[in-house]
Amino acid sequence: MKLGEGVEAAIHCAATLASVEGNSTIPGAALAESFGLSPSYLLKHLNMLTAERILESVPGPAGGYRLARPAERITLLDIVLAVEGREPAFRCGEIRQRGPVKIDASAYVKPCGINAAMLKAERAYRAALAETRLSDIVANYEAEGDPRSIAVSCAFVERNQRPQKSASAKQI
Amino acid sequence: MKLGEGVEAAIHCAATLASVEGNSTIPGAALAESFGLSPSYLLKHLNMLTAERILESVPGPAGGYRLARPAERITLLDIVLAVEGREPAFRCGEIRQRGPVKIDASAYVKPCGINAAMLKAERAYRAALAETRLSDIVANYEAEGDPRSIAVSCAFVERNQRPQKSASAKQI
DNA sequence: GTAGTGTTACTCGGATAAATATTGTCCGAGTGACATCGG
DNA sequence: CCGATGTCACTCGGACAATATTTATCCGAGTAACACTAC
Numbered sequence: 182m183k184l185g186e187g188v189e190a191a192i193h194c195a196a197t198l199a200s201v202e203g204n205s206t207i208p209g210a211a212l213a214e215s216f217g218l219s220p221s222y223l224l225k226h227l228n229m230l231t232a233e234r235i236l237e238s239v240p241g242p243a244g245g246y247r248l249a250r251p252a253e254r255i256t257l258l259d260i261v262l263a264v265e266g267r268e269p270a271f272r273c274g275e276i277r278q279r280g281p282v283k284i285d286a287s288a289y290v291k292p293c294g295i296n297a298a299m300l301k302a303e304r305a306y307r308a309a310l311a312e313t314r315l316s317d318i319v320a321n322y323e324a325e326g327d328p329r330s331i332a333v334s335c336a337f338v339e340r341n342q343r344p345q346k347s348a349s350a351k352q353i
Numbered sequence: 354m355k356l357g358e359g360v361e362a363a364i365h366c367a368a369t370l371a372s373v374e375g376n377s378t379i380p381g382a383a384l385a386e387s388f389g390l391s392p393s394y395l396l397k398h399l400n401m402l403t404a405e406r407i408l409e410s411v412p413g414p415a416g417g418y419r420l421a422r423p424a425e426r427i428t429l430l431d432i433v434l435a436v437e438g439r440e441p442a443f444r445c446g447e448i449r450q451r452g453p454v455k456i457d458a459s460a461y462v463k464p465c466g467i468n469a470a471m472l473k474a475e476r477a478y479r480a481a482l483a484e485t486r487l488s489d490i491v492a493n494y495e496a497e498g499d500p501r502s503i504a505v506s507c508a509f510v511e512r513n514q515r516p517q518k519s520a521s522a523k524q525i
Numbered sequence: 526g527t528a529g530t531g532t533t534a535c536t537c538g539g540a541t542a543a544a545t546a547t548t549g550t551c552c553g554a555g556t557g558a559c560a561t562c563g564g
Numbered sequence: 565c566c567g568a569t570g571t572c573a574c575t576c577g578g579a580c581a582a583t584a585t586t587t588a589t590c591c592g593a594g595t596a597a598c599a600c601t602a603c
């Protein structure tokens with residue numbers, strides 16, 4: 182029961198990208214510096230977000246990342262699943278069948294009750310994450326956050342965002 | 354977002370121990386053989402359950418493990434936390450403060466909104482696990498499970514359970 | 526026959542290696558901006 | 565002065581190590597049962 186450290190970085194980056202205007206982009210290196218992370222490693226996570234159609238990447242000079250769709254349509258669940266993988270945390274290895282006493286497989290057609298209970302809990306977890314949209318995170322930050330912190334964030338975005346000419350982005 | 358494989362083994366072992374009568378015990382080696390696991394490794398997990406007062410261990414010949422309290426008072430959350438640790442899966446590293454632009458720490462007294470959302474989801478996860486008691490697992494298995502599988506389980510318990518003389522167990 | 530005693534075999538428990546996943550780093554492919562050159 | 569073109573610098577993307585965590589194994593400490601001996 183442990184989430185990778187990259188999840189936190191991915192969410193922060195997505196929240197930052199939600200603040201850029203229009204179709205501008207921010208380079209991954211700038212995001213990494215903003216959070217004190219290794220640029221090369223952060224790209225790995227941003228890459229996963231791009232593969233899941235949450236971010237779009239623009240190559241070349243003045244390139245970078247931007248949200249692939251409005252922040253209202255991106256949930257925390259989308260980001261967590263993109264970074265950590267879609268498979269559930271609890272994987273039933275069906276160890277009840279691995280004992281020395283072998284009986285017919287037809288005795289195990291019903292799903293393991295333990296597995297069912299664990300998956301039910303995970304559904305509750307994912308449902309809670311799906312309730313929170315990225316726009317909620319940004320709105321809450323702008324409403325409740327400290328003015329000084331907000332000023333720093335806005336200055337960072339203003340300084341690093343790079344406008345794009347064409348409205349359509351690279352679609353892999 | 355990945356649970357260790359030992360969680361599944363721990364829950365299965367606890368469910369098996371819930372079926373023994375009185376204060377009898379089952380050796381860890383027998384449980385390991387029952388699920389096709391390494392005996393020495395399973396003991397590591399059973400040890401954690403013992404440290405958390407979920408199981409009791411009886412040393413010496415005719416020793417083994419048994420539940421430390423009735424199955425009605427043991428939840429899946431108890432077992433998961435014992436094996437995986439109590440700390441939450443999402444640990445906020447406060448990377449928002451680690452950027453090159455340093456401002457006063459008083460700007461970050463309010464908890465990070467991202468952290469709050471992630472912890473809220475995790476509370477939902479734990480609440481769902483806390484709703485399921487070990488006795489529910491056993492009852493569901495006895496009601497819905499295949500008769501052949503139940504027969505194998507009962508035979509295993511009958512064959513490996515070892516009655517204890519004293520009613521009080523070792524309290525570490 | 527019964528109580529005491531020494532041995533023994535069985536249990537758990539923690540310390541020790543191997544395997545795997547995660548984290549971190551590096552270099553290459555691709556692309557658009559920019560400067561230069563020609564008309 | 566305007567357009568075409570070649571170069572270049574900047575971007576992302578995937579391949580390559582280092583570290584941390586998880587998994588697996590081994591050996592030792594402890595304990596109660598058992599057999600044996602003495603009474």
